[in-house]
Amino acid sequence: MINAFYTKLDQRHLGIESSVEYKIGRGFVISGIYSLGDAIYTSRPEMLLFDKFSSSNGKHTIYLKNFYVPASAMQAGSIVLKYNFKRNGFATLSFNYLSDQYLEPNPLRRIPQAVADLDPAGIQFNKIISQEKLPEAFYINLFLYKGFKLLNQDFGLTCSVNNLLNRQNLISGGFEQYRFDYAEKNPDKFPSKYYYLQGINYFCGLSWRL
DSSP: OOEEEEESOOEEEEEEEEEEEEEEETTEEEEEEEEEEEEEEOSOOEEEEEOTTOOEEEEEEOOOTTOBOOSSOSEEEEEEEEEEOSSSEEEEEEEEEEEOOBOBOOGGGSSGGGGTTSOTTSHHHHHHHSOOBOOOEEEEEEEEEEEEEETTEEEEEEEEEESTTOOOOOEEEEEOOSOOOTTTOOTTSSOOEEEEOOOSEEEEEEEEEO
């Protein structure tokens, strides 16, 4: 068993957010939300390797500078249509978009040994060191809240339906395996692992105000 630790790992995070809302009339409101971010590594960290007995197994300089930090999507937008009921309740339909999200890189593919003797202009070299960008994602959510009285008591009904179109191929994140084929330098030998958004899912809750 090998344990690994980073040192001198620096990051830079920038971002802006904006929103706008417009009342259409007859209880309808439309709003838009947009965020744009940029998160990158700004250093070449060192990775320290230790075996199960906590003995040092070596040190590598990891060429991660200017790679993207694998956090949430760096570009996200949402258009929300809201309807306010005449009495104590509302419903929203949101159209959501995510893009500019990247896989978590395997640091041991970003050391000189991983690309030794390869042509820097070749396809294999580029495939080993490049960071995979995930596909764009689009999904729709529905939410409803309604308050009401029953037997002179106050209740609230909450219901939501997420991923209304039941899109089950939307990737929400992932990582490169922490293994690499140093003999043949085949980046596909240990394929990346991906997380997927859950398909259509429902929730309903009833609250009672004492």
